[in-house]
Amino acid sequence: LLGAASDDEARTRLGDLVYHDPAEDRLVPAAQYLSGDVREKLRQAEAAVAADPALERNVTALQAVIPPDAGPAEISPRLGAVFITPEEVEQFLRETLIDESITVKFDGGKWEVSGGSRHSVAATITWGTEDRNALELAENLLNRGAPVEITRTVDEKTVVDQEATLATREKQAELSDRFAGWVWEDLDRAREVCRRFNDTFNATVLRSYDDVRLSLPGLNKDINLFWWQYPAIARMIYEPTAGLGHDMGLGKTLAQIIGVMEQKRLGLIRKPIFVVKNHLLEQFRDEFLWAYPQARVMCADSDDLKGDGRRNFIARAAAENPDAIIMTQRGFETIPLTREGHEAYLAYMKEMFQVQAEADTDSVKDQVTMLTEFEEKLRAYFDPDAGPDTGEDDDQEQPGTAKKKRKRTEQDPGLCWEQLGADYIVIDESQDFNNLWVPSPEPGMAIGFVHRSIDLEMKLHATRGRYGNRVATFATGTAVTNKIPQFYVLMRYLDPERLRKAGFVGYAPWAATFTEPEQRLEMKANGKFGLVTRMRLINVQQLLVDLHRIWDFKDADDVGVPRPAIRGGKPELRGNPGPPELYAWQATLPERYDKARAGGRHKEKGDDTVVAVLGDGFRAGQDLRLVRPSHGEWPSPP
Numbered sequence: 001l002l003g004a005a006s007d008d009e010a011r012t013r014l015g016d017l018v019y020h021d022p023a024e025d026r027l028v029p030a031a032q033y034l035s036g037d038v039r040e041k042l043r044q045a046e047a048a049v050a051a052d053p054a055l056e057r058n059v060t061a062l063q064a065v066i067p068p069d070a071g072p073a074e075i076s077p078r079l080g081a082v083f084i085t086p087e088e089v090e091q092f093l094r095e096t097l098i099d100e101s102i103t104v105k106f107d108g109g110k111w112e113v114s115g116g117s118r119h120s121v122a123a124t125i126t127w128g129t130e131d132r133n134a135l136e137l138a139e140n141l142l143n144r145g146a147p148v149e150i151t152r153t154v155d156e157k158t159v160v161d162q163e164a165t166l167a168t169r170e171k172q173a174e175l176s177d178r179f180a181g182w183v184w185e186d187l188d189r190a191r192e193v194c195r196r197f198n199d200t201f202n203a204t205v206l207r208s209y210d211d212v213r214l215s216l217p218g219l220n221k222d223i224n225l226f227w228w229q230y231p232a233i234a235r236m237i238y239e240p241t242a243g244l245g246h247d248m249g250l251g252k253t254l255a256q257i258i259g260v261m262e263q264k265r266l267g268l269i270r271k272p273i274f275v276v277k278n279h280l281l282e283q284f285r286d287e288f289l290w291a292y293p294q295a296r297v298m299c300a301d302s303d304d305l306k307g308d309g310r311r312n313f314i315a316r317a318a319a320e321n322p323d324a325i326i327m328t329q330r331g332f333e334t335i336p337l338t339r340e341g342h343e344a345y346l347a348y349m350k351e352m353f354q355v356q357a358e359a360d361t362d363s364v365k366d367q368v369t370m371l372t373e374f375e376e377k378l379r380a381y382f383d384p385d386a387g388p389d390t391g392e393d394d395d396q397e398q399p400g401t402a403k404k405k406r407k408r409t410e411q412d413p414g415l416c417w418e419q420l421g422a423d424y425i426v427i428d429e430s431q432d433f434n435n436l437w438v439p440s441p442e443p444g445m446a447i448g449f450v451h452r453s454i455d456l457e458m459k460l461h462a463t464r465g466r467y468g469n470r471v472a473t474f475a476t477g478t479a480v481t482n483k484i485p486q487f488y489v490l491m492r493y494l495d496p497e498r499l500r501k502a503g504f505v506g507y508a509p510w511a512a513t514f515t516e517p518e519q520r521l522e523m524k525a526n527g528k529f530g531l532v533t534r535m536r537l538i539n540v541q542q543l544l545v546d547l548h549r550i551w552d553f554k555d556a557d558d559v560g561v562p563r564p565a566i567r568g569g570k571p572e573l574r575g576n577p578g579p580p581e582l583y584a585w586q587a588t589l590p591e592r593y594d595k596a597r598a599g600g601r602h603k604e605k606g607d608d609t610v611v612a613v614l615g616d617g618f619r620a621g622q623d624l625r626l627v628r629p630s631h632g633e634w635p636s637p638p
Helices: 007-017 038-048 053-065 086-097 121-126 134-142 162-182 187-201 229-238 252-265 278-291 308-319 329-333 339-352 362-382 451-467 485-494 496-502 507-514 540-548 580-586 589-598 610-622
Strands: 018-021 026-029 103-107 110-114 151-154 157-160 241-246 272-276 297-300 324-328 424-428 472-475 515-523 529-537 551-554
Touching: 007 018, 007 026, 018 053, 038 053, 086 103, 086 110, 086 121, 086 134, 086 162, 110 134, 121 134, 134 162, 162 515, 162 529, 187 540, 229 241, 229 252, 229 551, 241 252, 241 485, 252 272, 252 278, 252 324, 252 424, 252 472, 272 278, 272 329, 278 297, 278 324, 297 308, 324 329, 329 451, 339 362, 339 451, 339 496, 424 451, 451 485, 472 485, 485 496, 485 507, 485 540, 507 515, 507 540, 540 551, 580 610, 589 610
Parallel strands: 241 472, 241 551, 272 324, 272 424, 297 324, 424 472
Antiparallel strands: 018 026, 103 110, 151 157, 515 529
């Protein structure tokens, strides 16, 4: 562009390398403009082309990259999905149950089915049962409620009627499948559902960073990066939030460091914080100084942030301008937010679930109760006026889980997160924060109140409010560990605006869009078969696109890291027969298991528990002497 006589000439020379974005009224690189939500960009360009005919080139370019429309064969509509309207659900129930008095509303994040005859043949025989009519089953599906369970009273005890429960769940599954087929039976309705789905979930073109060139001034000249580290660094620079899902050993630590230093050099961020595992603090600091020997780095572990130490550290960090602050997870957790920060976060949570505190309608009562309980737990940690500290912490609150002990975070209203001045957070080994609070009545889907994760979300929210959307990078070799809701958690941390635009009011609509329950007969721990509810993913392609907008996933096979070959070409299972004493001892476990289950939560000290029974079974499978020391002598050490 050197030597261009005017801006117009410079623009002409750039050609298709840049486009004028009418939404931002500026030139942006072609790779940026022709990626992201291209359907929305096309609507903006078409609206602006009348005033500026030069934008016709934008329209042509965007039309060329629009993803092909997904059709009925590629879309899984389910009751409660965000691309299904209350009017469509109401029409479905009226036609299916032959009842024009049924009404369906969606208010405050909760579906409500009212009116209609709940004792008709269609409601209690064809699409429901005498125990649960079709309207109740539909409302349960819409709100992703707990699996239906039919109980009876026998000898003054409440027992589950397995036969009635199975029959009811089969009817509910039939109703769900019927809706999935009904959606496509009317051509106009099918066209409208497809349009909503494509506009919301099939509008994104992923941006590639594979051809980005980076000069990286200031980096140690002895460091030669691998080819896959450049796109990861570029993603951190060009995206407001980023995730590096790289396998262990692929160099994501160095990528994080370089990505942050480049953002700081370019003026995109001012004061970044790295949060690392407690035992990796010195290792991370040494790698940082190896990469950038002249960098000014502040380090702090949990001991440095106790009492006056925290006061001194925050004062130094606020007054100075280090290139990076590195602290441990526990140290990061000990820095509280101000009372205003807590209140702003609670307001954000209520907005996320569309719950108004003054609302008094049945449609929001459940969520008001849910958030009230959440608020009480939050204040128990952070509000110095919340009452006496009991020292209890349900770090992962689930039925039957013992509460862990932890003192409430020390609160110093004069020295809080906001005073630190940090505007960017890098979470190394972010899988440690995956258990963010997610309420769900579905079995195994709820995630309890975990202090560490709630604290991180509050700080991300406070940082967004002060400095904008460029707030964080997560790095891990295991982005999702063991629960489907953790896909939702990743979006809530790094892209809450996407959840809001898509209409995900809390977790239930997300679950209805991307998961569906299925019933299976599985062997329980006592060796007996029982009916269990499992979740399976649907609309997987769209879910993966949402994740790949933010995350850069790489495993050893993707980058061609050589691995030793497995003997025989694949893993081989070899059984090791146990002694007769082991089988005789294992035969006692089912009775212990049933007694432990029958005892419920009200147990005395020394009573058997389900966890103890399962643990004994695992240990006995390794060596019977772990649970029965008298079985034999331990071998002498070599």
